[in-house]
Amino acid sequence: MPNIREIAKRAGVGIATVSRYINNTGYVSEEVKLKIQKEIDESGYTPNALARAIFTKNSKTLGLMIPNITNPFFNQMATVIEEHANRFGYTLFLCNTEDNEEKEKEYLEVLKSHRVAGIIASRSMCKDEYLNIQIPVISFENHISSSILTISSDNYKGGKMAFNHLYERGCRNILHIKGPKTFDATEMRYQGFIDGAKEKNIEVHVIGFESDFQVKMLEENLNNIINIEKYDGIFVFNDIAAATVMKYLKEKGIRIPDDIQIIGFDNSFICELVHPSLTTIEQPIKDLGALAVEFLIDLINGEDIVIKNYLVETKLIQRESTFLSSEVMSQSLVD
Amino acid sequence: MPNIREIAKRAGVGIATVSRYINNTGYVSEEVKLKIQKEIDESGYTPNALARAIFTKNSKTLGLMIPNITNPFFNQMATVIEEHANRFGYTLFLCNTEDNEEKEKEYLEVLKSHRVAGIIASRSMCKDEYLNIQIPVISFENHISSSILTISSDNYKGGKMAFNHLYERGCRNILHIKGPKTFDATEMRYQGFIDGAKEKNIEVHVIGFESDFQVKMLEENLNNIINIEKYDGIFVFNDIAAATVMKYLKEKGIRIPDDIQIIGFDNSFICELVHPSLTTIEQPIKDLGALAVEFLIDLINGEDIVIKNYLVETKLIQRESTFLSSEVMSQSLVD
Known part of the structure; x- marks a missing residue:
């Protein structure tokens, strides 16, 4: 079959x-x-595991390493993975690693001792630990090794898409707020953004953050940016950080999108909750979650997966935090 | 000792x-x-378990039933519980029950089969299942039985505090958006709110929601409220739902707090992320999480816990979504 x-x-x-x-x-x-x-x-x-689940006792367990359950992208992703695992007859233990190598190692030991059927490792910080374990592993975002399949969004293209969108919406003085170096995904977004700017011969500025979103930390860093008013467009590495930047700008009396246009990344529920609503690059959470579970179950069933990198397309979702085309046109007429 | x-x-x-x-x-x-x-x-x-952890192998596991990991209150709470469990030498498996009785039952079976040392059951939907298990259990929010300790915020007092705050800020036409009937916590908030209104002889309106926050569902329900503009104050059962209500009001051109003042419940990170920032009733997440872990570890160590209900005080945290005192005064002068 x-x-x-x-x-x-x-x-x-x-x-x-x-x-x-x-x-x-x-x-x-x-x-x-x-x-x-x-x-x-x-x-x-x-679908093989689904067929199996009908005939076997519904007691199989998967482990999901999740880097930060307070980040809306990851908690939405975990919810999708869990629902999907349930459909295949598996329950899911969530392990909140907080991007901490020691915590992830400890969780890996616990998952091994509990003999879970398989593991989805999101944004792993301890790659070597996965190399010689006897449990099927799928990686999400951070590449672990050439023998383990990595699933991720096409973050490079997404980053380029974000630059191009701000450029098309009239921005010429653009800032990128970049994620931590240890996150493969945000590094790729940064690369795509930079290459997009090069293609248009536009000079851009970049500042980096050293951890996932933490409102206070982000605000402190923003205070160190001299004259943030001088930018007319900002691409922030994820939605929740973008929401924090928006809040900061509004408190300084800067109007969005009139003074500064802003774009995030993920398309988490935060985009619709903030005002103005946040333009973003969508990661197809449902596809990513479903694929991670399906590939893992294939591995559990003893199938060989030849493909070692699986990229899923991203998509621009335009909302109020960047100008609509007609607005750009009328703005150009005024300038 | x-x-x-x-x-x-x-x-x-x-x-x-x-x-x-x-x-x-x-x-x-x-x-x-x-x-x-x-x-x-x-x-x-x-602290007994901490002392033990020094001498024993660091491989103990607790299970946490969490009703909705996308709700910021619960994912912050889970993070606290996890950090605290780690300090005592325990790792934590998160089980996302989605307020679904069947899912919770299934997770309970899995936790039993994995022989976890103890379970924290948040907002349980399957109380009977916990009665005869041989694993120590602490309940958070929903009361399970007279033999199991329930920890929660003093939601009744918190609800009354929310009413009194809106009243003191000048509101006389107040709406309460109430949580699902199956949540003990939001029922108590509702009771406190109603009793607060009775004490002041104020007639209030209440509408109910049937599930935890889901942005789309909430918006559909809001559309069914005729003339939401007629209210001057709204108390929403939690912060994330309050943020959704704020977004809805702003889209209708209603100004916050000028036209309608609004107060949430939880003091999750969402309060600082929205604009204007959200006044709320704080649940002391750190205390609640620490207590749940400590009581559970006492039980695991064979101690008898006589107390069966443990209420933690809530606190008003005022922000921009309700008027400051001086603003109320100047507003009264204008009226």
Whole structure:
């Protein structure tokens, strides 16, 4: 019986598309749906772990290393992974590593001693520890080793998309607030942003942060930026940090988007909660979560996964914190 | 060797105060510090599990049932519980129950089969399941049974405090947006609010929600409130729901606090992130988390806990979403 990758190959579409179709987690065109269903019907494919779960006792456990449960992106991601694991008959233990190497090591020992069936390691800080364990592992964001599949959004393209959006919306004096060096994902966003600026021959400024969002820490750092008013566009490494920057700007009497336009990254629920609502680069949380679970279950079932890096496309979601096209036009007329 | 409750009794202070002092998690006056330290010195008390952890292998595991990891109050609470458990040599498995009885039952089976040392059950939806298990259990918020200690904030007093604050700030046409009936905590807030209004002979309106915060669901419900503009004060059952209500009001062009004043509950990080910042009733997350862990560890160590309900004081935290006193005065002069 073929697996999800073979179905994808036969239908001439990506694995994520087959996953979206099977799990009903996002848009698939009618034409592609028909193609996929045809391959499924002809091959007799059934999602393997789901089929198993029907016949076996529902007591399997997975471990999820999550770097920061207060970050809305990661707690939404954990919720998706959990729902998806449940559908396959697995329960999920969440381990909150707080990007701390020692904590992650300790959790890994505990997961091993509890004999979990598999582990999803998000933004791992202790890569070597995963190399010789006898438990199937999938990595999210931070690359662990050439023998472990890493799933992530296409953060490089996302970073470039963020630059291009601010550029198209008229910004010429742009600041990037960059995530910690130890996060592969935010490093890639930074690279994409810088390369986007180079292509347009625009000089940009970058300041870095040393940990995930912490409101107080971020505000202290913002106070050290001399004349933040001089920028007309800011790309912040994630939504929750962007929301904190917005709050800071508003308190200084700076208008968004009139004085400074701002764009985040993730498309977490925070974007709709803040005012003005936050333009962002969407990470497809549902796809990412579903894929991580499905690949892990394939591994648990003894399948060999040849592919070692799996990138999922990001998407611009425009909201009020950047000008709409018509507004840019009328603003240009005024200038 | 005495335990934390005896130290508290001897020093003539509350258990929470001793906990704050030992763990350095909040304010304790110099005078009280001296009293507590004196009792500790005279009695030879050492926090028991901490002392044990020094001599035993650091591999003990606790389970935490958490109703909704995307709710900032609960993910901050989980972070505190985890840090505190770590200090006592325990790691923590987070189980995201989503207020779903079936999921909670399933997690309970998994925690039992993994032989965790103890369980903190937050806002339990399956009380009977905990009655005959052989694992120490502490309950947070929802009362489980007379044999299991329930820790919670004094939600009744907090609800009354919320009413009184809006009243003192000049509101006379007040709406309460109430949490689901299955949450003991939000029921108590509602009771306190109603009783506060009765004491002042003020008629209030109440509308109820059937689940924890979900931005979309909340907005749909808000659309069904006829003439929300007619209210001058709103008390919302928690901060994240209050932030959603604020967003809704701003989109309708209603000014906060000028047209409607608003108060939440929890004092989660959301309060500082929204604009204007949100007045709220603080639940002392650090105290609640520390107490839950300490009581659970006492139980694990075979101690008998006589007390069956432990209420922690709440506190008003005023921010921009309600008028400052001086503003109320000048407003009254204008009226």
